[in-house]
Amino acid sequence: MSDKITLAYPAPYVYPLFEGVWAHWQQLLTSARFPHALLLAAPPGSGRRALISQLAKVRLCGHQNDSACGHCHHCQLFAAGNHPDIHWLAPEKPGKQIGIDAVRKVQRQALETSQLGGARFIVIECVERLGEAAANALLKSLEEPPSGCYFVLLTDSLDSLLATIISRCSVWKAPQAEAETAKVWIEQALQRSVPDHAVSLYRGAPLAARDFVASGGLDHHHSVVEGFSTYVRERTGLFDTIEVLVAHYPASLNWLSHFLLDVLKWRQGVGQTIVHRHHHQRVAEVANVLTTQQVHSLLRALHQLQRQLQIHTGLNTELVVSQWLLSIGE
The missing domain is CATH 1.20.272.10 (Zinc Finger, Delta Prime; domain 3)
Structure with missing residues (x-):
């Protein structure tokens, strides 16, 4: 087994690095112009998974606004970690490929009717790890996305992706974190001083820098x-x-x-x-x-x-x- 599909997802949160990106996404959500295929290029440890979880929470909320109400049945299920209409696909281990079988499974889920009568949300993490057959299969879904289904792709870098996949998505890149801003945030999170090189080693990934120091x-x-x-x-x-x-x-x-x-x-x-x-x-x-x-x-x-x-x-x-x-x- 080279990949896994799970209903589990990280806690939703918008870290300071992504506040500008999130503000743009909120505008798209309220204007009903949110794309059916979104590609986010950001390094691990940047807060990208928490951001996408926040997006899923808002997109799946029954009130369809720029923020989740936190009270509807959708939000309650999401908070409990078992919303049936979000599917998160990732390699089983770092470096492993995502195979064709896993992509076909999420394609079937994309075509199914929402269990709660709302949207379906499919996240594919480390999309650069898609095998050739899996990437071509995904491309078909991106070209003709099922109604009410949203694909979100996560990658470390756009350089290793098929140009055809990139062209089918609304592409967003993580902004570069200012070193001093990141340092202040990390020091506040850890309640201790942090040397400059701890931040520089993990530019663009303040969560990774925080964990580096803490561990x-x-x-x-x-x-x-x-x-x-x-x-x-x-x-x-x-x-x-x-x-x-x-x-x-x-x-x-x-x-x-x-x-x-x-x-x-x-x-x-x-x-x-x-x-x-x-x-x-x-x-x-x-x-x-x-x-x-x-x-x-x-x-x-x-x-x-x-x-x-x-x-x-x-x-x-x-x-x-x-x-x-x-x-x-x-």
Whole structure:
């Protein structure tokens, strides 16, 4: 089983990042011009799932306004987490594809009469993970959407989607969160001060940054940077470095991507713009060891490695990471 369809959905909420988007959607809702197919491009941890849940709650409310009444039968069912006319499709595991069978199932649900006599709402998360057959099947539904049925597609990036799917949707992108605004929000949420790099590592995803800090991610990130930079400088501690990278995968590889980009900036004389200002000594040390060409090669190999691990979830992460580390300096 490579995908799942569920009636469960996240708690509805509009986070500050999406307040402008939500205001536009409310106007469309009240003018009866809301599209039957909507595509939202936003990174995980941005609050995108809560936003779509809020949209579903309002769209399914029996009063059909720009906000949910909270009292009708639709709203009560939604609050209980078992509204029968919302279907949320997502890969079963990160990196897994969404198959044709799951798409056909939601297509059948889209054609069925609403169980409560209202709208039907279908959310497909990580739409970039649709297999070719599944994407083509979905395209047919987007071209001729059933009456009263609304499709909402979520993706990290538009780059990996079929142009034909994009063209059939009303496309919205998450605005870029201002670093200082995001930092203030995170500090208020956690009731503690937060270093700048915690926000910079997760630009556009303040919820991910909040969870990163709350879960002890600052210490984990520090151990990854220290272990990697020591290995690059001294070519010692290979197994310790592998262990820490695997222990904190997949975040560890994203952190290293930021770190190596900072190494490039340092070599180009723009060190004042780096994310890892708190680790500037480590950035400088690695920049003195590796050439610009070597850093570019490492980054390309790292991004390829990340794609391989995401697509082929059966790969041995420890082996793949060790091969990448051993290639440093070649």
